[in-house]
Amino acid sequence: MKPVLVACEFSATVRDALRATGLDAWSNDLLDTEGDPRWHIKGDYRDAIRLGQWAMIIIHIECTKMALCGNRTYGYGTAKHSERPAAIVEAMEAWELAKRHADCVAMENPASILFKHLRKRKARVQFVQPWQFGHPETKLTGFALHRLPNLIDTNNVFKELAMIPLNQRSRIHFMPDRIGRAQDRSRFYPGMAAAMAQQWGAWISL
Numbered sequence: 001m002k003p004v005l006v007a008c009e010f011s012a013t014v015r016d017a018l019r020a021t022g023l024d025a026w027s028n029d030l031l032d033t034e035g036d037p038r039w040h041i042k043g044d045y046r047d048a049i050r051l052g053q054w055a056m057i058i059i060h061i062e063c064t065k066m067a068l069c070g071n072r073t074y075g076y077g078t079a080k081h082s083e084r085p086a087a088i089v090e091a092m093e094a095w096e097l098a099k100r101h102a103d104c105v106a107m108e109n110p111a112s113i114l115f116k117h118l119r120k121r122k123a124r125v126q127f128v129q130p131w132q133f134g135h136p137e138t139k140l141t142g143f144a145l146h147r148l149p150n151l152i153d154t155n156n157v158f159k160e161l162a163m164i165p166l167n168q169r170s171r172i173h174f175m176p177d178r179i180g181r182a183q184d185r186s187r188f189y190p191g192m193a194a195a196m197a198q199q200w201g202a203w204i205s206l
Contacts, residue, residue, distance in 0.1 A: 001205065002055040005102070007045040009060055010034060013188045017197035023055075023205075046094065049101050055204045056148070057102040058196070060188070061091050066112045088117055095121065095144065104204055105146040106196075110139065118144040126150045133191035136161040141192070149203055154195045 003024040006015045010027070012035025018025035019039065026039050028048035033040035041048045049057060065074050065087035074084040091107070091114050098105045107118065115125045123144040130137045134155035143151070 002053055002103070004056045004201075004204075005041075005048060005054045005058070007048060007057060007059040007098075008062065009058075009188070011187055012036070012040070013190055014058060014060075014193040014196060015039065017190070017193040018201055021197050021201040023197075023201050046097060049094075049097055052101070054102040056104040056106070056200060057098040059094060059098060059105070059107045061094060061107055061109060061114070062087070063109045063112055063114075066091065066109065066114045068111045068113065084113075088114060092117060092121070095123070095146075099146055104148045104200070105144075106148055106200070107144040109142050109144075112142060115142050115144060124150075128192070130189045130192060131157050131161045133189060133195050135189050135191050136164055137189075139189075148200055151192075151195050151199055154198075155191060 001024070003026055004018055006018070006025060006027045008029055009015060010029040010031040010033055012027050012033050015025045015027035016035055026041055026048075027033055027035065028041040028043070028045055030043065032042060041051070045059065064070060065080075065084050072078065074080050095105070095107055095118060098107070107114075107123075109115070111127075115123075119125055123146060125142060125144050127140055127142045128151055129141070130139055132153040132155075134157055136157050138161070
């Protein structure tokens with residue numbers, strides 16, 4: 001079976017979840033991996049994608065300039081708005097590149113203007129929350145999917161979430177400014193990673 005690539009991931013969270021199911025999964029990022037470096041391709045994600053043909057590519061595309069929470073910085077009329085269209089173009093090019101090099105593709109982003117553009121490219125879009133996969137927190141996460149099924153809840157803890165104070169259930173939103181904040185905000189939820197590995201891993205193995 002062809003290998004699997006998790007692009008733009010330094011934590012190895014999704015990669016290792018996929019490897020735990022028996023898949024030949026590799027991570028890629030400009031940063032060194034926090035996991036085992038034997039299965040990490042350091043460098044530009046586009047170069048990693050072009051290394052060959054993959055059974056599945058999952059891309060955690062950079063979201064800073066496209067996320068809705070960044071509208072005050074990158075929205076219409078702001079000083080940095082000109083950077084947003086360029087980010088969208090790069091993401092769309094990455095989407096098409098991944099489809100040429102993989103049987104199945106998932107592109108992940110938080111609530112973002114990216115998805116309306118991906119829908120125009122016939123991508124199916126699904127939004128999920130961490131509480132659907134065992135994490136009593138809120139962080140809307142979107143996936144543009146190519147030849148992959150929607151994720152199904154594995155451990156819905158919404159009732160538990162409702163009992164938690166707002167500033168704790170929205171931990172990412174209330175995270176203070178500090179060195180390393182961007183990396184910590186980008187860390188993926190292990191429960192969601194496990195669902196992706198189990199459900200999509202089984203799909204591509206059919």
